[in-house]
Amino acid sequence: MSDVLQYTVQGLAAGSFYALAALGLAIIFGVLGVVNFAHGAFYMLGAVTAAVLLDTTEIGLWWALLVVPLLLFGFGVVVERLLVQWLLRLDPLYNFLLTFGLTLLLVDLVKRKYGVSGLPYERPEVLDGRFELLGVGLPKYQLFVLIFSIAVCLVVWLVMTRTRIGMIVRASTERPELARALGINVGRWVTPVFGFGVALAGLAGVLAAPFRAITADMGNDFIIILFAVVVIGGLGSIVGAVVGGFLVGLVEAFGQAYAPTYAQILIFVLMAAVVLVRPAGLFGREETA
């Protein structure tokens, strides 16, 4: 019983990173139609930026949770204006080439500057140690990650369902051409939406910084799992991204606990099973052409 609770929290904490990053991926895909293969690199940049901030300016985790997403938002805006905007008119193949190429570039730049050995990151003392719940000592940091991520997902969900901006994002995602014919300047939302998606990946990176090894390559495995997450949840679905993220986190944690050799494979077995039963993913919509 205590094991189950422990693995559940561990899985949900790991799932938090996936959920936040997948949320960004889903929103970007919805509005831009761009599958952002550089999302893992943006996640890595989030963690690296947090580590560099702590090392050089002593800006700790609390401020990093605010500052790093803002920096990544700015970076996302620049990347969109400079590069991604040209994709919108091109064959999807270029989408892969550009975002994958960007990943290689960012990863190598970080390697050149900070090496391959991993940067240290110390979390605030208050998040050290364990918290007793039902007689089980659970790592405080995992609980913090979990609660913080759920809160962020909830805020994003409220914005998406309760505000005019959210309504426009949903309409542009579902039928971009119709949204334009109804007088909505879809193009105006493209840049901020991309920036926002990148900021979410960066936020996931900051949360992962005290928890995972901070290296230039940390986004490489992450992006592969992330695509399993969005396929399971349904590409472009916001709820699907979050549910898929937590689900994959759980599968990973229980897999590592009970069948470590198969932990990664299990995720893709789950993905295959979902695609067989629901090709558009758990919360995806079938294309109505």
Added chain:
Amino acid sequence: MLEVEKLSSWYGEAQALHGVTLQVREGEVVTLVGRNGAGKTTLLRSLMGLHKQTEGRIELRGRDVSRLPAHRRARAGMGWVQDDRGIYATLTVEENLVLPPRVSDRAWSLDAVYDVFPVLADRRRAPGTTLSGGEQQMLAIARVLRTGASLLLLDEPSEGLAPVVVARIGQIIGQVKESGVGVLLIEQNVRFAATVADRHYLLAQGRIVDALDNDQFVARQQDLLEHLGI
């Protein structure tokens, strides 16, 4: 109010519209009649600015809109109801209604919409596509009326609907016309077209082959049914 001059459209190499010239006046209902593939939907999409390969002049209320992107044509007063009604599944009925911005003083208030379409008021919180086909058509029309569009482009509003719903849509088109809005309507249902429209353009292979007033249209109804295969 709408002046179209020598409008041509292409799909790659294939020309779909050949120099279409037509007018719609204020408070006038005009239909586009023709076989499938004659270019009716392409014409409406070209007017709306959704078809890129288009040449020719489109004037709306004296303003040349032919270079404007779709969202600015909508803001200039064009209201498009596409053939599949275009109701958003991820938006509620009310969100579908309030999504497009208001473009003129003619814009209907939400209360006015709910007065005329009580079923939309009852289902305001439901996802748009949970409505029946007829209700979705009402919602699509109500959505462009709420913007205050001065020209409605309706792509087969009667298609697949029960006669009682078609009659209701006819009444609404009549009301809209009274308020001075121009309506350009694609219609395969010749009887329905004859009851709502003032004039008719016959479209064949991307060309306007005839322009008829409603009396001529009614007189030739049988002939049209046979020869146009509509």
